[in-house]
Amino acid sequence: MKVLNIVETAYRATLEEQDDTILWLSQSFHHADVDISILLRGNAINYLVQGQTPFNLSFGTWQQTQPPALDRDLEMMMAKDIAVYAIANDIQDRALPSDRLIEGVLFIQKSEIAELFEQFDHVWHW
Amino acid sequence: MSPQTLSIAIMDAPYESANSTTALRIIHSALNQGHHVHVFAYEGAVNLTMKAQAPHANAIKGTTVEEENHPTTKDWITALFQLAKAKGVTLKWVNCGLCVDERGAGDWIDGVHRGGPQDFIQSVQASDGVLVIPTR
Amino acid sequence: MTHYLILESRDPFDSADWATMQEMIINLRESGHDVTLFLLQNGVLIARKGTSFESHFFNLKALGINILADFFSLQERGIQNMVMDVEKSHLDRLIQLCLTPNTKTIWH
Numbered sequence: 001m002k003v004l005n006i007v008e009t010a011y012r013a014t015l016e017e018q019d020d021t022i023l024w025l026s027q028s029f030h031h032a033d034v035d036i037s038i039l040l041r042g043n044a045i046n047y048l049v050q051g052q053t054p055f056n057l058s059f060g061t062w063q064q065t066q067p068p069a070l071d072r073d074l075e076m077m078m079a080k081d082i083a084v085y086a087i088a089n090d091i092q093d094r095a096l097p098s099d100r101l102i103e104g105v106l107f108i109q110k111s112e113i114a115e116l117f118e119q120f121d122h123v124w125h126w
Numbered sequence: 127m128s129p130q131t132l133s134i135a136i137m138d139a140p141y142e143s144a145n146s147t148t149a150l151r152i153i154h155s156a157l158n159q160g161h162h163v164h165v166f167a168y169e170g171a172v173n174l175t176m177k178a179q180a181p182h183a184n185a186i187k188g189t190t191v192e193e194e195n196h197p198t199t200k201d202w203i204t205a206l207f208q209l210a211k212a213k214g215v216t217l218k219w220v221n222c223g224l225c226v227d228e229r230g231a232g233d234w235i236d237g238v239h240r241g242g243p244q245d246f247i248q249s250v251q252a253s254d255g256v257l258v259i260p261t262r
Numbered sequence: 263m264t265h266y267l268i269l270e271s272r273d274p275f276d277s278a279d280w281a282t283m284q285e286m287i288i289n290l291r292e293s294g295h296d297v298t299l300f301l302l303q304n305g306v307l308i309a310r311k312g313t314s315f316e317s318h319f320f321n322l323k324a325l326g327i328n329i330l331a332d333f334f335s336l337q338e339r340g341i342q343n344m345v346m347d348v349e350k351s352h353l354d355r356l357i358q359l360c361l362t363p364n365t366k367t368i369w370h
Contacts, residue, residue, distance in 0.1 A: 001251060006368075008279065009262055013169075021169060028243035042279055113286055114293035117366065118264065122250065124135075124258040125368045130361045144303045145271070151334070155353040161361065255360040257269075257367050 002035045004085075004120040010043035014068045015057055020047065022126040023073050030082055037083040038074075039116065040105075045090040047074055048101045071102050078104045085116060129215055130254040131162040135246055137261040139170030140199040146174065149259050150202050153217070157209050162216040164249035166241075170261065172221040174199040175234040200235045207237045220245045265296040265365040269356070270305040272370060274315065283370045284318070291325050300356055301348065302332035309336065311343040323347040330355065 005026045014020050029036045040047060047070040057064040078084055088107040091098075108116060117123050134153065138145040149171075156163045167174060181196035183189060203219070210217035220241035226232050232240075250256050268287055274280040291297045299322065301309055308315040309331045319329055330351035331344070344350070360367045 001247075009260070012262070025168070025243055029247060032244040032247045034247055042282070110282070110285060111289060114290045114295065117266075117290070118293075122256060123366050123368055124256075125370060126137075126258065126260040132357065132361060148271070148303060151353055152356065156357045159354060159357060161357065254363075255357075255365065255367065257360055257369065259369050 001122070002037075002120045003029060003122045003124065004037050004039055004117065005029075006039045006041060006123065006125040007044040007047075008042040008125065010046055014070065015054060015064075018064075018066050018068050019073065020044075020068070020070055023047075023070070023077065025126075026082065027077060027080075030077075030080060037085065037120070038077065040084065040086040041090055043094075045086055045094060045096065047071060048086060048091070048105060049096055050100045050102055075102050075104070087113075127160065129161050131164065131249075131252060132156045133164045133166070133246065133249040133253040133256045135166045135168060135256075135258045136171040136174075137167075137169045137259065139173045140179075142170065143261065145259050145261065146171075146199065150199070150206065152257065153206055154209065157206060157213055157215055157217060160213055160215055162218075163210070164216075164218045164220075164253065166220050166222070166243075166246035166249065167225075168222045168246075169225050170229070172225045172229055172231045175203055175219065175221065175238045176200060176231050177233045177235050204235050204237075207235075218249070220249075263295050263364075265298070265359075265362060266290050267298050267300060267356075267359050267365050267367040269300050269302060269367065269369045271303040273304045273307045275307065276304065279370075284322075287322070287327065288325065291322075291327050297326075298328045298330065298359055300330045300332070300351065300359070302335045302356075304335075304339075306331045306335040306339060306341060309344050309348045310339075310341045311345050313345075316345050316347075319345050319347040332356070 007022045026036050050071050052071055054067050085106045089110050136149045140146055153163050179198040179200045183191045184194045207217055219238045223240045223242055272280050329348045331348050333350045333352050
């Protein structure tokens with residue numbers, strides 16, 4: 001079963017979850033033998049930027065020891081042969097630094113979305 | 127018309143988004159039309175089935191608990207299980223276990239089961255239609 | 263050909279991404295697929311006659327995109343005079359469409 005998970009909402013609860021929960025879910029699907037791919041669009045495109053380092057979160061004496069590392073999560077996913085697509089137009093709109101984007105991402109134009117969708121049995125927008 | 131199966135993944139906690147009520151309306155419609163429904167409740171949606179939800183009065187409107195008849199999503203979902211039974215179809219409701227743990231939402235109404243993403247995938251593979259309702 | 267059922271819960275007044283999704287819908291249709299746009303929740307706000315989005319619905323309809331609006335959402339928002347190209351519908355119809363073979367349902 002081929003599934004395309006579209007990730008649009010960015011940084012939603014990523015600090016307290018220490019993950020993007022849809023990237024996490026996608027990896028769970030991968031473990032369940034789903035042929036999963038990711039399409040990043042909208043603000044989620046910012047996950048491609050290397051060096052995202054949140055300040056260490058602390059409340060009183062409580063200290064976070066496992067902050068999220070979304071760019072590295074995506075790299076890990078690609079290392080497991082999970083294809084990561086991204087909308088090139090969204091990158092340009094947000095002026096993402098081209099010299100600081102993670103490697104291995106498959107960039108598509110908005111006009112190519114229909115063609116991409118057709119490669120999958122299911123397209124889920126999260 | 128022979129029953130078909132709809133798989134639906136939901137994420138929103140109760141009382142936070144229009145999505146929750148719409149999702150339950152969709153489930154109601156599918157059951158009412160004689161279809162099986164498999165629900166995968168992810169993240170905040172695991173709070174929809176918490177047994178400890180309680181209605182309250184409304185001092186602003188001047189209503190008592192009885193008069194206000196404030197909905198609880200756990201009562202709505204209990205009614206959906208009853209509807210499924212009356213229609214002779216299946217409502218399968220799985221709460222994502224890790225989401226339950228981090229929210230302390232483990233004390234739920236009858237009919238709900240603990241599971242994980244693999245349950246959603248298994249449901250999808252056995253379904254005629256799939257709907258994912260994301261949260262923002 | 264795939265049938266794409268797009269469930270639009272957002273509106274252009276609140277969501278900058280609304281326009282991008284509409285482009286996607288047009289792209290899907292122009293690629294030869296059947297497309298149904300089902301408006302619900304605040305997505306029905308522009309089904310009210312008189313907004314600047316009437317011509318947008320006219321254009322979608324001219325492309326062959328079927329546009330439906332959840333009657334419950336319309337009632338909830340007191341929308342009585344509707345854009346001509348949007349048809350009142352209900353969740354029963356949404357379920358029927360979602361369960362139609364070869365349908366991909368996408369919620370926005």
